[in-house]
Amino acid sequence: KAGVTQTPRYLIKTRGQQVTLSCSPISGHRSVSWYQQTPGQGLQFLFEYFSETQRNKGNFPGRFSGRQFSNSRSEMNVSTLELGDSALYLCASSLTLAGGYNEQFFGPGTRLTVL
C-alpha cells in the first residue's frame, strides 16, 4: 500500500507570495492533518480534515487555510508569506479522526523556504 505523499517536496517563495501544498493520504484513510515543524517551535498542529470538513484547528493565523476533496486528498494554502513561515510542513493521514488510539501516518513533508 502506498504511503502518504506530499508535493512538492521543496519550495522557495518570497515574502508576500502565497503557496499551496498538496497531500495524498493512504488509500482508505479519511482524515488528513497538517503540522508545521520549525527548529524553534517544534511540531505544531495546524488543522485536521475529515470527510471534507475541517474538524479541528490549531493556533495559527487565518493566512493558513486548507481543504479536503472527496477523494480525501488535501491541500493547504498559506497566503501573504512571511519569513517565519519557513518550515517543514507535514501531512498525516489516519483511518478516522486522529486521536489517542488512531495511528497517524506521516508523509515526507514539504520544505518551504521564504526569502
Place this chain on the structure above:
Amino acid sequence: LAKTTQPISMDSYEGQEVNITCSHNNIATNDYITWYQQFPSQGPRFIIQGYKTKVTNEVASLFIPADRKSSTLSLPRVSLSDTAVYYCLVGDSGSARQLTFGSGTQLTVLP
C-alpha cells in the same frame, strides 16, 4: 490537554537498552499514550501505543504504571540507526489537536 514532559536529550552506546521516560501528570481516563520516532527531514513514525501495564512489539516496549502519570519507552539493544527524536503523545479519540508533540527526546547512539 494532557501535557507531557520528556528529557531533551539522551546518549547511549550501541547494543545497550535505552529507556526514555515521559511524564503526563494530567492524563485523562480516556487518554492513550503513543510514541513516535522522527529522523531528520522526515515525518514522525509510529512506534508503539498503550493504555496501561506493558505493551511490546517487534521494536520496543512500553511500560505504564498503574497511576498512568508516566510511561517509559524501552528500546532494546539500540544501534546507530536508532539515533532520532522520540515523541511521547497523550490523547484520546477525536482530535489531532490533543496530540501535542512537545519537544521530544533527541536520542544519540554512539559507536
